[in-house]
Ligand SMILES: Cc1cc2nc3c(=O)[nH]c(=O)nc-3n(C[C@H](O)[C@H](O)[C@H](O)COP(=O)(O)O)c2cc1C
């Protein structure tokens with residue numbers, strides 16, 4: 383879709399495309415994403431996986447020094463048919479964030495739709511709140527606020543070779559740009575070779591073996607071809623336990639078998 387035919391846009395960073403973001407996006411034809419640097423729930427273009435609306439990206443560094451007047455002028459130039467701007471109650475913009483919704487209403491002489499604060503169970507829905515829940519391992523709240531299950535993707539990397547021999551086979555992933563949940567073990571689903579499988583995923587410093595940081599997924603109930611390449615997705619369903627240091631591999635193995643049983647129960651009903 384060409385930007386010069388777009389009549390309505392929603393504006394924000396939209397990291398995560400959470401339930402409040404969706405309420406704005408539903409009211410607009412296209413999404414203007416102000417991209418910042420940092421740990422993300424949906425890095426860069428990956429936001430487009432969670433909306434059917436066309437997304438236009440402005441890097442924050444490129445627009446941060448614009449005055450509110452210059453920012454609105456830029457929008458009018460980039461979207462010459464623009465008739466409606468949709469923002470949330472707390473939208474701020476322009477150099478040093480001097481512009482708010484009333485400044486926007488003054489500067490943009492067509493329609494400005496302001497969405498009132500959206501909450502979930504008394505919690506104001508924001509990307510920073512979701513990031514905080516990730517740091518706490520509270521996947522249930524993360525998923526409620528996102529209105530979907532939290533997902534990351536990465537490339538397969540080779541592991542130490544201990545898993546397959548002495549524990550359980552795992553796919554080791556290199557994940558960049560995403561904010562990861564707190565260290566521990568999770569009930570997950572993993573997409574490999576275009577298909578979703580139930581899985582348990584460990585992420586954290588492997589205190590029991592080499593001490594290095596790893597994101598590892600064990601696919602449940604399937605003898606997978608483990609030399610799979612390409613993008614692998616992990617979808618977080620529930621937190622199982624914290625990362626632990628075990629004195630022996632045998633103890634870790636017993637714990638992993640327990641994790642698998644807990645994971646299977648938590649994933650009942652999913653395919
Ligand atoms: C379900 C599961 C739980 C795990 N829990 C821990 C843990 O609590 N502590 C730890 O040091 N490593 C844990 N690991 C990681 C293992 O240490 C790791 O799989 C092992 O070092 C083999 O690594 P490799 O795949 O590089 O060979 C876990 C792995 C899985 C699959």
Ligand SMILES: Nc1ncnc2c1ncn2[C@@H]1O[C@H](COP(=O)(O)OP(=O)(O)O)[C@@H](O)[C@H]1O
Pocket residue numbers: 393394395396397402403406468469470471472473474497498499500501506507508509510
């Ligand atoms: N809880 C909410 N209720 C209503 N609008 C919101 C809410 N959270 C964000 N918005 C709006 O969504 C747009 C994107 O905001 P952004 O700053 O990316 O969201 P967040 O606060 O989640 O980081 C902005 O217009 C913002 O005002």
